[in-house]
Amino acid sequence: MLIPIPATRDRVLEDRPHPVPIPPHPMAWGHTYVSITGSDGEGEEIPLTSFTDRRWPGILLQAGASGLDTPPFELHADSSPNLPGSMFRSARVAAREVMLPVYLYGVDRRSLKELKRKLISALNPTRGYCVLKFVEADSQVRKLYCYYKAGMEGNEAADNAGFRWIKYGIQLTAFDPYFYADDLLVAEWDLSKGKGLLRKDAGLFPIRLSRGVLAEQAIPVINPGEVEAWPVWEIRGPVRSFNFTSPEGASFGISVPAGETDVVPAGRVLTVDTRPGRKTLVDDQGKNYWPLLDASPSLWPIQPGKSSVGVRLTAGNGPASLRLTLRPRFESY
Numbered sequence: 029m030l031i032p033i034p035a036t037r038d039r040v041l042e043d044r045p046h047p048v049p050i051p052p053h054p055m056a057w058g059h060t061y062v063s064i065t066g067s068d069g070e071g072e073e074i075p076l077t078s079f080t081d082r083r084w085p086g087i088l089l090q091a092g093a094s095g096l097d098t099p100p101f102e103l104h105a106d107s108s109p110n111l112p113g114s115m116f117r118s119a120r121v122a123a124r125e126v127m128l129p130v131y132l133y134g135v136d137r138r139s140l141k142e143l144k145r146k147l148i149s150a151l152n153p154t155r156g157y158c159v160l161k162f163v164e165a166d167s168q169v170r171k172l173y174c175y176y177k178a179g180m181e182g183n184e185a186a187d188n189a190g191f192r193w194i195k196y197g198i199q200l201t202a203f204d205p206y207f208y209a210d211d212l213l214v215a216e217w218d219l220s221k222g223k224g225l226l227r228k229d230a231g232l233f234p235i236r237l238s239r240g241v242l243a244e245q246a247i248p249v250i251n252p253g254e255v256e257a258w259p260v261w262e263i264r265g266p267v268r269s270f271n272f273t274s275p276e277g278a279s280f281g282i283s284v285p286a287g288e289t290d291v292v293p294a295g296r297v298l299t300v301d302t303r304p305g306r307k308t309l310v311d312d313q314g315k316n317y318w319p320l321l322d323a324s325p326s327l328w329p330i331q332p333g334k335s336s337v338g339v340r341l342t343a344g345n346g347p348a349s350l351r352l353t354l355r356p357r358f359e360s361y
Contacts, residue, residue, distance in 0.1 A: 266344025
């Protein structure tokens with residue numbers, strides 16, 4: 029025998045019709061443009077999505093590309109003979125391996141062979157790295173610098189090549205696994221005579237400082253990327269001494285030399301390049317300033333987001349300036 033359950037307030041509410049949620053409208057978004065340029069980025073730019081504008085012959089990037097999102101990590105751990113498992117010690121971003129499945133189609137045999145020669149020549153690692161370029165519909169540009177590894181040896185099987193077409197799985201290695209923005213970010217400080225500390229009729233950058241000593245421990249710097257970026261500092265003389273300190277305390281600089289002469293003479297421009305693989309201090313006439321650095325220098329990067337850096341710069345007898353340039357980096361395109 030079924031016993032009726034009396035209606036309650038919650039049960040009555042459940043019996044009422046619920047409003048149907050309105051689904052979000054997707055944003056209109058065009059196709060992603062992809063291209064590759066060889067010879068250290070100085071060669072001809074070869075589109076890998078050229079079928080979108082119906083140019084023949086062409087190269088089509090097919091579905092199945094891999095290695096374009098999160099970069100790979102190497103995990104390091106310590107193990108103990110008396111404990112199960114291991115204990116995490118550190119992680120390191122490793123080189124990125126990319127695979128691009130491409131389809132080459134020619135209007136005839138000759139145009140196909142020309143396509144192959146052009147692509148093989150562009151990917152030759154003995155001529156330098158390749159620049160893999162991605163452009164989204166919002167004009168956002170991301171570039172990955174990589175070297176050809178394998179994949180274009182050729183396979184004339186019936187399902188892999190024909191008289192006017194062929195398929196490849198291009199394998200690339202990006203030893204620097206991060207994507208770079210196409211635009212540079214620049215901030216300038218001008219130590220000119222008679223200028224106020226901050227201009228009242230303009231934004232924060234460029235900052236104009238009065239002549240003398242720039243000793244500001246909280247100069248704001250914004251890195252819009254997703255990982256640290258390595259800046260390039262340009263110091264225009266005359267400058268007697270300088271020192272740059274990161275928020276974590278790492279620093280580099282050159283103290284006032286004996287005789288109180290200018291470290292960077294008037295008219296000279298000292299470029300401090302902190303990027304890995306470069307790490308140089310050279311002026312516009314080729315003079316190497318590295319031996320003049322103070323003890324235990326660290327050419328540090330700028331962390332993502334907003335941070336403040338310490339800068340102490342003593343100008344000589346004349347107008348001097350400081351310029352900061354960096355290129356943001358990203359984990360994915």
